[in-house]
Amino acid sequence: MTEVLKYFVVAIWNDCACLFQGSIHVHLPKSKQNYIFAVYFVIHLLKKKTIPVVEICYLFHLIIKMVRLSFIRLTQSVVAEVSSSASTVDAALKRLPPLPSPKDLLRLYKIRAQRHLSQNFLLDNRLTNKIITMTGNIKDCYVCEVGPGPGNITRNILQNGAKHVIVIEKDRRFLPALELLADASGGRMKIILGDIMDLNLENILPVNLSCEWSLYPPPLYIVGNLPFNISTPLIIKWLKHCSTYTGPFVHGRTQLTLTFQKEVGDRMIACAGSNARCRLSIISQYLCHVQNLFTIPGRAFFPKPEVDIAVVKFTPRIRPLISQPFPIVQKVITTIFEHRQKFCRYGIRNLFPENRPELAEEMISKSKINPEARSFELEMEEFNALCNVYYDICQNNKDILEYNYKIDKKKYLMNVCQNVDSSQQNANKDVQ
Numbered sequence: 001m002t003e004v005l006k007y008f009v010v011a012i013w014n015d016c017a018c019l020f021q022g023s024i025h026v027h028l029p030k031s032k033q034n035y036i037f038a039v040y041f042v043i044h045l046l047k048k049k050t051i052p053v054v055e056i057c058y059l060f061h062l063i064i065k066m067v068r069l070s071f072i073r074l075t076q077s078v079v080a081e082v083s084s085s086a087s088t089v090d091a092a093l094k095r096l097p098p099l100p101s102p103k104d105l106l107r108l109y110k111i112r113a114q115r116h117l118s119q120n121f122l123l124d125n126r127l128t129n130k131i132i133t134m135t136g137n138i139k140d141c142y143v144c145e146v147g148p149g150p151g152n153i154t155r156n157i158l159q160n161g162a163k164h165v166i167v168i169e170k171d172r173r174f175l176p177a178l179e180l181l182a183d184a185s186g187g188r189m190k191i192i193l194g195d196i197m198d199l200n201l202e203n204i205l206p207v208n209l210s211c212e213w214s215l216y217p218p219p220l221y222i223v224g225n226l227p228f229n230i231s232t233p234l235i236i237k238w239l240k241h242c243s244t245y246t247g248p249f250v251h252g253r254t255q256l257t258l259t260f261q262k263e264v265g266d267r268m269i270a271c272a273g274s275n276a277r278c279r280l281s282i283i284s285q286y287l288c289h290v291q292n293l294f295t296i297p298g299r300a301f302f303p304k305p306e307v308d309i310a311v312v313k314f315t316p317r318i319r320p321l322i323s324q325p326f327p328i329v330q331k332v333i334t335t336i337f338e339h340r341q342k343f344c345r346y347g348i349r350n351l352f353p354e355n356r357p358e359l360a361e362e363m364i365s366k367s368k369i370n371p372e373a374r375s376f377e378l379e380m381e382e383f384n385a386l387c388n389v390y391y392d393i394c395q396n397n398k399d400i401l402e403y404n405y406k407i408d409k410k411k412y413l414m415n416v417c418q419n420v421d422s423s424q425q426n427a428n429k430d431v432q
Contacts, residue, residue: 265310
């Protein structure tokens with residue numbers, strides 16, 4: 001309680017630490033801003049069964065601030081300005097009223113980043129706004145945000161004129177901050193509490209946004225400052241959906257703007273011959289146009305991660321660069337890249353049983369690739385040829401598609417161990 005009171009005493013007497021810093025600059029007198037927010041905040045409190053002491057203190061702080069900053073303004077031009085500039089007021093009211101900054105909300109609700117959830121908060125308003133502006137023109141569009149946290153990116157989405165925003169958050173500690181933002185958004189924001197890895201976006205996204213795949217992308221964007229521990233599994237899951245036109249892509253070529261560790265972002269855009277080229281490079285690029293928009297230094301996050309962050313945009317291609325189904329592509333690419341420093345012929349051999357070496361030679365000859373090239377040196381056209389030939393071989397040999405050299409090798413080792421154990425037992429019996 002002492003810390004809370006100390007915080008509000010400092011906030012009252014220090015305008016530079018005003019809780020409205022970083023909020024939207026509505027073109028109204030300061031007293032009018034405070035008045036509008038006071039109404040929203042009271043409505044927010046009345047919706048709750050129990051009102052936290054922190055929020056009551058904040059409301060008192062707001063009232064004192066209104067009197068201290070705006071006594072003269074309240075008695076002068078407010079009425080004239082509102083009556084003569086109705087259009088300006090209407091435009092301002094469509095925006096968010098002044099709100100506590102995300103940093104202050106974290107302090108108000110005593111929220112700390114959870115390491116096991118890989119949480120890192122981006123609190124710099126310039127950077128969050130840059131993410132949204134480089135995503136595209138989201139005005140009058142639907143936006144789905146994954147992992148909003150205290151709502152720092154969400155504010156910029158609403159601020160840039162999104163028609164409706166759906167936020168998906170796993171950590172219920174952020175609900176009070178998000179509810180405050182939703183109340184102030186005028187019905188433009190919906191909160192879904194859940195794990196994005198388990199949710200089916202087909203049931204969440206609006207059904208009236210569909211566009212032909214061969215035409216322009218739908219008025220729908222997905223953005224998110226993703227936790228490190230789910231970023232790669234999530235994008236692979238979504239890329240699989242992209243290949244089957246399901247999930248986020250059920251309405252068309254939905255564009256994604258997501259954050260990754262810089263090293264992962266570099267891999268996604270790596271070209272042939274680059275040491276960063278890997279399985280993720282091929283899977284990303286054959287399905288999407290991938291852009292590394294910009295890099296955010298780690299010091300911009302709280303708590304500070306040990307790596308920099310890449311903001312990556314995915315725009316699905318009209319025609320994938322590899323024509324085969326996703327399971328075929330994933331199996332071929334994964335197997336070949338497991339021996340990235342060896343000649344690609346070694347990876348190709350692992351696609352087939354040891355007693356069928358002629359199939360590996362057939363795949364190499366028909367695809368017309370250099371068998372002494374390394375996996376990261378192959379072009380996308382060469383991977384397309386490999387997948388086409390492998391698909392044809394699987395059509396003629398149904399058992400090949402189910403073959404997994406790792407499982408086969410494991411069974412072989414188990415059989416060897418069993419044979420060794422049985423021979424030792426027989427030797428012991430002979431000795432006895």
